[in-house]
Amino acid sequence: MPLSEQEQRLLEEMERNLYRNDADFVHAVGGVRGRRPNYRSIVLGILLAVAGIAALIAGVALQNLVVGIVGFALMFGGVLIAITPSKRGPMSAAPGEPTTAKRTARSGGGFMDRMNDRWDRRQEGRE
Structure with a gap:
């Protein structure tokens, strides 16, 4: 209908x-x-996480509790650093390219x- x-x-x-x-x-x-992702913190976080995993495995292999706890803390901190968003502002325009505000104002x-x-x-x- x-x-x-x-x-x-x-x-x-x-x-x-x-x-x-x-x-x-x-x-x-x-x-x-x-x-924009902060690649430096991502790489640093991954490296810390890998080092933490290695220390955790070493702590278990050596049966040393302190080394295992330090390895876990390194691993956890590395993951947090890698996934935490950057505190920089929005993406900046490439040189010669107008910023978003300028594009928006220009295009109406x-x-x-x-x-x-x-x-x-x-x-x-x-x-």
């Missing part, structure tokens, strides 16, 4: 509002993404805003 004109308009309005609200949500939550909005505008223009053309 097809929808009436009023129901279709209401549905289209609800869709537009949903896309606008989703774009706002994506924009609000999207600040977490875009961080973010990606989702442009997509919403395109969607709205398509929907207005069908009516």
